[in-house]
Amino acid sequence: MTTSSTTLFVAHGKVPSIANVRENAMRIGYRLDFPEGFELTDKEHSLWLPVVIDGTESGFDYGIFPISEFSDPLGETMAALAADADSALDFGARGQQSLKTMTIVQRAICDLSGAQGLWEGEFLSADEMIEFSDATLAAIGSDPQPASDPRPALEPARPASRLPDDYFKNIGKTLLLTVVLAALAWMFIYVMGTYFAPEGT
Secondary structure, eight states, X not given: OOTTEEEEEEOGGGOOOHHHHHHHHHHTTOOEEOOTTOOTTOTTOOSEEEEEETTEEEEEEEEXXXXXXXXXXXXXXXXXXXXXXXXXXXXXXXXXXXXXHHHHHHHHHHHHHOXXXXXXTEEEOHHHHHHHHHHHHHHHHHOOSOOOXXXXXXXXXXXXXXXXXXXHHHHHHHHHHHHHHHHHHHHHHHHHHHHSSOOOO
C-alpha cells in the first residue's frame, strides 16, 4: 500500500448512500458531486471515480469487493474486524486534491457506518479513521501546494539565445573591409595591366 491508499471494512448493508455522504461532507464544509446514479455499493465500478469538490474537478480510484477476496496473509486484520463486516472498500488517491476528496468521503463513510480502516498496514477503528482523516485534511489545508506528480516534469523552455549588442556592427565592418580590399585588388590589377603589360608587335 502507499500513503494515498486505504481500505475500509464494513457490512454491505451499512455502506451509506451517496446522498448521506454528501450531506455528511456538507456538515464539515465541503460540497461533493458524484456521477449521476452512482452508489458506493456499485460493484460494476472500478478504478477512477470522478468527483467534483467545491466546483473543482477531482476524484480517486475506488472499488468494492467481498472481504473474502481481501489479501491478509497474517490474518491480523480479519481477527480485528467487526463480526458483520463483509465488504472491503478500496481507495487510491492520485495527487493532493484527489487525496483530499478521498479523505472526505472516507471520513463520511466511517462516521455514518462505523467502518474500520487499514492504512500502511495499520488497522484503525472508525473513531481512529475519523481522527486520522481530520488530521489529513488539516495537513492538506496548511500546505495548499499540489503533491508531486509521479510523471516526469517537462523540461522548462530554454530562453532564445541573445546576439551580442555589437553583432551587426561587426558584420558591417567585416563587409566594408571586404569591399575595400576587393576594390584595392581590382585597382592593382588594372594598374599592372595598363602600365606593365608587354607592348604589342
